[in-house]
Amino acid sequence: MKDSINILKNSIRSINDYPKPGIIYRDITTLLKDPQLFALTIDTCSQFIAEEVSTIAAVDARGFIIGSAMAQNLKKGFIPIRKKNKLPSNVISESYNLEYGTDELELHLDSIVKGQKVVLVDDVLATGGTAEAAIKLLAQLGADIVRIVFLIELVELRGRKLLEKYDYNISSIVKF
Numbered sequence: 001m002k003d004s005i006n007i008l009k010n011s012i013r014s015i016n017d018y019p020k021p022g023i024i025y026r027d028i029t030t031l032l033k034d035p036q037l038f039a040l041t042i043d044t045c046s047q048f049i050a051e052e053v054s055t056i057a058a059v060d061a062r063g064f065i066i067g068s069a070m071a072q073n074l075k076k077g078f079i080p081i082r083k084k085n086k087l088p089s090n091v092i093s094e095s096y097n098l099e100y101g102t103d104e105l106e107l108h109l110d111s112i113v114k115g116q117k118v119v120l121v122d123d124v125l126a127t128g129g130t131a132e133a134a135i136k137l138l139a140q141l142g143a144d145i146v147r148i149v150f151l152i153e154l155v156e157l158r159g160r161k162l163l164e165k166y167d168y169n170i171s172s173i174v175k176f
Contacts (some may be wrong), residue, residue: 001044001047004013004040004043004044005044005173005174006165007037007040008031008037008040008041008044008151008173008174009174009176010025011031011034011037012026012027012028012031012152012174013026013027013029013030013032014026014027014176015027020153023081024176026124026152026154026176027061028041028123028151028152031153032065033167036083038069041066041151041173042066042069042070042073043073044173045066045070045121045149045151045173046070046073046074046121046150047075048147048171048173049070049147049149050120051117051146051147051169052117052146053074053076053117053118053119053146053147054076054077054116054117054118055071055076055077055078055079055112055116055117055118055119056068056070056071056074056076056077056078056079056118056119056121057078057079057080057081057107057111057118057119057120057121057134057142057143058079058080058081058120058121058122059081059120059121059122059130059131059153060079060081060082060086060105061083061104061136062122062123062124063081063121063122063123063154064080064124065123066121066122066151067121067122069131070119070121070149072105079107079108079111079112079118081106081107081108081134081137081138082105082107083103083104083105083106084103084104084105084106085106086106087106087107087108089108089109089110089123090108090109090110091106091107091108092106092107092109092137092140092141093105093106093108093137094133094134094136094137094140095133096129096132096133097129098129101132104133105130105134105137106137107112107135107137107138107141109141111141112141112142113142114141114142114144115142115144116142116143117143117144117146118138118143118144118145118146119134119145119146119147119148119149120134120138120147120148120149120150121148121149121150122134122149122150122151123150123151123152124150124152124153124154125150125152125153125154125159125160125163125170125172126154126157126159127157127158127159127162128157128159128160128161128162128163129159129162130157131148131150131163132162132163132166134165135148135166135168145168146168146169147167147168147169147170147171148163148170148171149171149172150170150171150172150173151172151173151174152172152173152174152175152176153172153174153175153176154176155175156176161171
C-alpha cells in the first residue's frame, strides 16, 4: 500500500499562491482525469475500511467524487452531505466556520437509520471544520460513524486535533 500512497502523493498537483498568496493548493484533478490513477485512488481509500459498514457518507463537492466511487467499489449505499439549499426534502443543518465567515451543511432527515454503520469521506482534512459539521449531522440522526477517510490531510492546519475529541478512527491517505 505504501507504493500506492507514494504514487498518489506524487501525482497530486501543487499550485502555489492559489487561491491566495501563501497557500499551496493540492489539486486532485490530476488523479481524476487518469483512469488508472482514479482507480488507484478509490481502491486505496477503500482499503482503509476494515469495519463492516452499510453506507458511505460524503461531503459536497469533491468528497462526492471519492465517496460515491468508494460506495460503488464496496457495494454500499451513498449519502450526500450537501451545502445549504441543495437538498429537496426535509433536512437538518449544521453551521461551520470558514476562514472568512461561515457556511452550512445539510442532510436529509431520512438519510440514516439509527445505529446504521457509516464511513464519512471527504477529499481534504484541513482545519477540520467541515468534517466536524458532517459528524454532528450524522450523529444527530443516530449514525454509528465507524471511520472517517480523507484522501489528503494538510497536517500543519491541525484538523485532526479538532476531530480527535470525537474518538473516531481517522484515516488520511496522503499527508502534506
